[in-house]
Amino acid sequence: DAGITQSPRHKVTETGTPVTLRCHQTENHRYMYWYRQDPGHGLRLIHYSYGVKDTDKGEVSDGYSVSRSKTEDFLLTLESATSSQTSVYFCATRDRVQDNSPLHFGNGTRLTVT
Amino acid sequence: GDSVTQMEGPVTLSEEAFLTINCTYTATGYPSLFWYVQYPGEGLQLLLKATKADDKGSNKGFEATYRKETTSFHLEKGSVQVSDSAVYFCALSDPASGGSYIPTFGRGTSLIVHP
Numbered sequence: 001d002a003g004i005t006q007s008p009r010h011k012v013t014e015t016g017t018p019v020t021l022r023c024h025q026t027e028n029h030r031y032m033y034w035y036r037q038d039p040g041h042g043l044r045l046i047h048y049s050y051g052v053k054d055t056d057k058g059e060v061s062d063g064y065s066v067s068r069s070k071t072e073d074f075l076l077t078l079e080s081a082t083s084s085q086t087s088v089y090f091c092a093t094r095d096r097v098q099d100n101s102p103l104h105f106g107n108g109t110r111l112t113v114t
Numbered sequence: 115g116d117s118v119t120q121m122e123g124p125v126t127l128s129e130e131a132f133l134t135i136n137c138t139y140t141a142t143g144y145p146s147l148f149w150y151v152q153y154p155g156e157g158l159q160l161l162l163k164a165t166k167a168d169d170k171g172s173n174k175g176f177e178a179t180y181r182k183e184t185t186s187f188h189l190e191k192g193s194v195q196v197s198d199s200a201v202y203f204c205a206l207s208d209p210a211s212g213g214s215y216i217p218t219f220g221r222g223t224s225l226i227v228h229p
Binding site: 004031040041042043045048050056058090092097100102103104105106107108 | 145146148150155156157158159160163165203207209214215216217219220221222
């Protein structure tokens with residue numbers, strides 16, 4: 001769906017290490033989003049991007065940073081991973097917003113911080 | 115701010131039973147409403163949407179009607195199948211939330227259908 005590839009699909013890392021998750025899309029969608037999914041919380045927005053080099057914070061952005069140097073790639077970095085960041089991370093893209101087009105999701109990255 | 119409230123799950127049904135998953139919302143503006151479905155091990159995918167009051171979205175036998183007077187968008191299906199077992203998310207996108215129309219999601223409702 002919308003050619004969204006997340007990598008890696010699974011990762012185990014130790015507390016205190018930096019981690020980068022990658023989202024790659026082939027549909028030339030302008031908007032990209034990073035969410036985390038946790039039991040009891042549903043989906044929570046971490047960061048989003050509305051164009052190359054244009055990003056903004058979501059509701060749970062502490063401890064995360066993002067970069068978007070090309071339309072097709074949106075990177076999420078955990079600067080110093082903590083156990084509370086163990087989660088499933090989803091990238092989503094959107095072609096446009098004005099007519100409320102839907103989001104297209106990748107298949108997620110399961111991150112475990114030990 | 116905007117919010118979406120869904121009934122808590124899991125909802126457990128036998129095959130061919132009638133399904134209703136309740137969803138209510140609060141929004142500053144006049145939002146568009148969505149249902150997404152997440153199958154095990156996958157990301158969310160759009161199931162249906164409605165963009166104005168009294169619109170009915172439908173797909174794969176699922177339906178939901180945009181009820182502005184009750185601020186609701188309940189998901190229904192007349193006869194569920196085992197393959198419908200998944201997590202269902204209600205969501206809204208509000209033009210009054212700023213230029214980026216950031217979607218707001220409910221917490222999801224797990225549906226388990228037994229043969």
